[in-house]
Amino acid sequence: MKILVTVKRVVDYNVKIRVKADGSGVELANVKMSMNPFDEISVEEALRLKEAGKADEVVVVSVGPAKAEETLRTALAMGADRAILVETDDQVEPLTVAKIVKGVAEAEQPGLIIVGKQAIDDDSNQTGQMLSALLGWAQGTFASKVEIGDGKATVTREVDGGLQTIDIKLPAVVTTDLRLNEPRYASLPNIMKAKKKPLDKKTPADFGVDTTARLKVLKTEEPEGRKAGIKVKSVAELVEKLKTEAGVL
Ligand code: AMP
Numbered sequence: 105m106k107i108l109v110t111v112k113r114v115v116d117y118n119v120k121i122r123v124k125a126d127g128s129g130v131e132l133a134n135v136k137m138s139m140n141p142f143d144e145i146s147v148e149e150a151l152r153l154k155e156a157g158k159a160d161e162v163v164v165v166s167v168g169p170a171k172a173e174e175t176l177r178t179a180l181a182m183g184a185d186r187a188i189l190v191e192t193d194d195q196v197e198p199l200t201v202a203k204i205v206k207g208v209a210e211a212e213q214p215g216l217i218i219v220g221k222q223a224i225d226d227d228s229n230q231t232g233q234m235l236s237a238l239l240g241w242a243q244g245t246f247a248s249k250v251e252i253g254d255g256k257a258t259v260t261r262e263v264d265g266g267l268q269t270i271d272i273k274l275p276a277v278v279t280t281d282l283r284l285n286e287p288r289y290a291s292l293p294n295i296m297k298a299k300k301k302p303l304d305k306k307t308p309a310d311f312g313v314d315t316t317a318r319l320k321v322l323k324t325e326e327p328e329g330r331k332a333g334i335k336v337k338s339v340a341e342l343v344e345k346l347k348t349e350a351g352v353l
Contacts, residue, residue, distance in 0.1 A: 107214055107217070110143065111147065113166060114224055128321065138175070138178075139175045142221050142282070147162070147218075147287065154183075159215070162184045163185065172189055172191075186302045215275050216275060218277075218279075220279065221245070221279045236276070243277045245261060247281055248267065256271050256272060257271070
């Protein structure tokens with residue numbers, strides 16, 4: 105079975121985000137970019153399934169600017185076999201990505217597509233669900249455990265009340281949650297080897313997808329600064345303040 109994994113290049117999670125002066129978005133110039141953390145978990149899961157003999161090839165795909173090649177090389181250094189870069193300088197929305205990945209899936213015919221639960225830049229949490237709908241495949245979202253059986257996957261999902269376990273028919277789309285695994289680091293020799301691994305370049309037009317934005321950002325604002333806390337002398341005073349000042353009791 106072939107596993108297709110989507111990886112997005114996003115602002116590194118350690119970077120303190122700054123809003124552009126004109127409010128049109130966040131500052132991306134000279135900012136460290138990395139693989140979306142949920143996608144590192146997806147790559148790790150695909151590699152573990154391959155190591156367990158459940159898959160024979162791991163293909164990673166990214167939709168984005170030429171620099172997204174670095175993100176794909178990171179996935180190759182972790183152990184993925186092959187990469188596909190669908191190059192565009194447009195800001196792509198979840199539906200656009202889902203349409204493109206559908207095209208990639210039709211060409212590659214994977215048995216499983218692993219998608220991150222959400223991208224930490226747009227926090228949409230939409231791409232995996234839209235992809236499964238477009239393909240007409242089953243979906244197992246927010247996975248904290250994935251087991252591959254005969255023509256099916258058993259997915260343990262993180263839901264509000266605890267954990268839910270479902271069986272889904274393959275081919276399917278699985279989206280990854282934080283507790284699924286701890287991604288490995290790429291070793292230096294593997295980073296060197298990754299430079300020679302195959303990376304195909306495509307464009308959205310190759311999949312008949314128009315990347316024109318459907319959504320318009322009206323404004324972007326910094327969140328309100330956190331107010332200073334106060335110290336109380338007793339539980340009674342705390343309860344009093346929660347009642348009268350905070351209005352939460
Ligand atoms: P979102 O729906 O934007 O929160 O993204 C959820 C997941 O979809 C991410 O974790 C990625 O796995 C995938 N994804 C979103 N945008 C892209 C992109 N431009 N290229 C590759 N994968 C993407």
